Amino acid sequence: MTEAVVVGAEVVAGHDGAAELLVTVRHENGVTGHTILPADVGFAVMRAAGADNLNDLAGLAWGPIIRRVTDV
Amino acid sequence: MFDILIKGGSVVDGEGGTPYRADVALKDGRIAQIAPSITGEARRVVDANGAVVAPGFIDPHTHFDVQLLWDGAARPALEHGITTVVPGNCSLSLAPLKAADRPAVVGMFQQIEEMPPEAFTQAFEWTWEDFAGYRDALTPKLSVNVAPLVGHSVIRLWVMGAASQERAATVDEIRAMQDLLRECLADGAIGLSTSYVDVDAKGRPVPSRFAEFDELDALCAVLGEGGRMLQVVPEFYDTDITIARVDQLAGLSVAHGIPTTFSPLFDSRLTPHNVDRVMARVEAQFARGARVWPQMQTRPIDISFSLRRPSLFFARLPTWVRTLRLPMAERLAALQDPATVEKLVAAASADGGATLRMMADLRVRGGGEAPAHLVGLTLGEIAAERGQDTATALISVSVEHDLDVAFVAASRGHDDTDRIGPMLAHPLMHIGASDGGAHLNSFATYGDTGYLFSEFVRNSGAMTLQSAVKKITADTADIWGLKDRGRLKPGMAGDVVVFDPMTIARGDERPAFDMPGDGMRYVRDAIGIRAVMVNGEMAWTSAGYTDAHAGRICEAA
Numbered sequence A: 001m002t003e004a005v006v007v008g009a010e011v012v013a014g015h016d017g018a019a020e021l022l023v024t025v026r027h028e029n030g031v032t033g034h035t036i037l038p039a040d041v042g043f044a045v046m047r048a049a050g051a052d053n054l055n056d057l058a059g060l061a062w063g064p065i066i067r068r069v070t071d072v
Numbered sequence B: 001m002f003d004i005l006i007k008g009g010s011v012v013d014g015e016g017g018t019p020y021r022a023d024v025a026l027k028d029g030r031i032a033q034i035a036p037s038i039t040g041e042a043r044r045v046v047d048a049n050g051a052v053v054a055p056g057f058i059d060p061h062t063h064f065d066v067q068l069l070w071d072g073a074a075r076p077a078l079e080h081g082i083t084t085v086v087p088g089n090c091s092l093s094l095a096p097l098k099a100a101d102r103p104a105v106v107g108m109f110q111q112i113e114e115m116p117p118e119a120f121t122q123a124f125e126w127t128w129e130d131f132a133g134y135r136d137a138l139t140p141k142l143s144v145n146v147a148p149l150v151g152h153s154v155i156r157l158w159v160m161g162a163a164s165q166e167r168a169a170t171v172d173e174i175r176a177m178q179d180l181l182r183e184c185l186a187d188g189a190i191g192l193s194t195s196y197v198d199v200d201a202k203g204r205p206v207p208s209r210f211a212e213f214d215e216l217d218a219l220c221a222v223l224g225e226g227g228r229m230l231q232v233v234p235e236f237y238d239t240d241i242t243i244a245r246v247d248q249l250a251g252l253s254v255a256h257g258i259p260t261t262f263s264p265l266f267d268s269r270l271t272p273h274n275v276d277r278v279m280a281r282v283e284a285q286f287a288r289g290a291r292v293w294p295q296m297q298t299r300p301i302d303i304s305f306s307l308r309r310p311s312l313f314f315a316r317l318p319t320w321v322r323t324l325r326l327p328m329a330e331r332l333a334a335l336q337d338p339a340t341v342e343k344l345v346a347a348a349s350a351d352g353g354a355t356l357r358m359m360a361d362l363r364v365r366g367g368g369e370a371p372a373h374l375v376g377l378t379l380g381e382i383a384a385e386r387g388q389d390t391a392t393a394l395i396s397v398s399v400e401h402d403l404d405v406a407f408v409a410a411s412r413g414h415d416d417t418d419r420i421g422p423m424l425a426h427p428l429m430h431i432g433a434s435d436g437g438a439h440l441n442s443f444a445t446y447g448d449t450g451y452l453f454s455e456f457v458r459n460s461g462a463m464t465l466q467s468a469v470k471k472i473t474a475d476t477a478d479i480w481g482l483k484d485r486g487r488l489k490p491g492m493a494g495d496v497v498v499f500d501p502m503t504i505a506r507g508d509e510r511p512a513f514d515m516p517g518d519g520m521r522y523v524r525d526a527i528g529i530r531a532v533m534v535n536g537e538m539a540w541t542s543a544g545y546t547d548a549h550a551g552r553i554c555e556a557a
Helices: A039-049 A062-071 B099-113 B131-141 B152-165 B171-186 B213-224 B239-256 B274-287 B318-324 B328-335 B338-349 B354-360 B379-386 B390-400 B417-425 B448-459 B465-471 B474-480
Strands: A005-013 A019-026 A032-037 B002-011 B020-027 B030-035 B042-047 B052-055 B057-059 B082-085 B149-151 B191-195 B229-233 B260-262 B292-296 B301-305 B407-413 B496-499 B505-515 B519-527 B529-534 B537-541
Touching: A005 A062, A005 B301, A005 B407, A019 A039, A032 A039, A032 B239, A039 A062, B002 B030, B002 B496, B002 B537, B052 B465, B057 B448, B057 B474, B082 B529, B099 B152, B149 B152, B149 B171, B152 B171, B152 B191, B152 B213, B171 B213, B191 B213, B213 B229, B213 B239, B229 B239, B239 B260, B239 B274, B239 B292, B274 B292, B292 B417, B318 B328, B318 B338, B328 B338, B328 B390, B338 B354, B338 B390, B354 B379, B354 B390, B379 B390, B417 B448, B448 B465, B448 B505, B448 B519, B465 B474
Parallel strands: B002 B042, B002 B052, B057 B082, B149 B191, B191 B229, B229 B260, B260 B292
Antiparallel strands: A005 A019, A019 A032, B002 B020, B020 B030, B052 B496, B301 B407, B496 B529, B505 B519, B529 B537
16 A cells, blocks of 8 residues: 655645645545645645755655644 | 616616616615606716616625624725625624623634724724624614624534533533524524634634534524525635535535535636536535535635745745744844845746746735835836845845835736636626625735626626626525515615726725724725615715615515
């Protein structure tokens, strides 16, 4: 069984006018889904992933990132 | 004698009928007559030559709950042609609310709507606890009609107190919530709102988010006694969860015979199938008899930021992210350090100039410490004047004003007219989600109706004039079950807007310092509106607001 993996991340306009983070993840079953994160969570995800740049997120396992964000 | 006679306009009836030339007479708060030529006398005559005469527009998603207590016109909504507003969305309303619980709800309004604290301490006398008291506090001052929702979070707070943000409700508590909701509906609430998304001032989920399904189901059973509306904020940032909510709402709609609506629903090039997938499920659920109305706003979404707070706007520029994450004093010092600025500019220049060109389109917003002479200018214009590149201009303008200068990147989401036009025109799409009266310090939530006509009727032709009017008048009245609203027919309420179809639009966003305590908000002026009548009285003309207070709490059909 493979892990869920980040396919990519983009900055998008959020409902409240702030920049938010759209993360695209390919899940274990092969389905690709999107989720949009507010700024504070988006930064937490980048920190948890050790990513300086959005491009750094691509290819990383999603589960460990989420677990580290939750631990924070 | 008529009260108002509107002469020579092109009547758009709200039901989608072909426009036709006729006079419209108002008397005793209602539309008295529509005919090719009305010759009777009137106290006031409105020349509508070259203009459209339409039913007043209805805004189904607002947060004017607080503002209406000192401004019964919900300015500037009324001057945009809005004659009826629905406040109390997203699980939040100002009643029923025990005095002891006011601070908690004030915090939610401040967090979610960016309402200044002075709005709750200086602008009105808080005389009520129950819904009838709130209704009575509103009524004397109204210039617009109000169809208020009651918020699930405040119902839960009333019954459960602090436990409303800790646990599921007991059977007895659910029964008490049902009784309270029934009372609110009898006292003027048009329906119930709930949220799966919002948080309070401390970042905790609002009370409605602690409800289990049995609780919502029980409350919907009460809504079903009168066929009233359930409004929901789903997890709109995730397509699959939104679709699951559509199914849940459909189940509630069928089980209890109620309409439901959810908002917002956005389009994005990055998630190009979001709206299609959600609408496919909405269509399927309507086909089995459910009523689940998605709300979509007309306006594009802008991104705003300043260098006072970290923004994901710079998430592709690691050097910028690291600098802007520094504590305020260190950040300010770094942005004044020539070596750091040089590194930041180099980082912004590393992609062959694409980032610098993007920055050139950023525009200085009003408010904060932004100097008036820069407001509205692009960074490209400022940079050219200063002989700087745009990254240096961004930094220097910010540093010169303690970093308290906001910039806006216009139309960064929900902005593809060719895609959104057909979505708005879809027969099951409910045009709304303006959020009027909310997000005060972030962006203007006014003028969406003007933008509907300028962008989707006049510029792109995605909709005819009459179909656009229908969407925001009769359709809205029917979806929400508003009695006598939304149609230009004899006997209906005298809610009328007269506008120029060739010029109607929204004005530029500008800061206004008209909130209690000189608080700032962003507004847009109306363009192309000639006159707005509410319940047969002139409420606004191009000369300004009148003294009329003819607005009412709307009755359910």
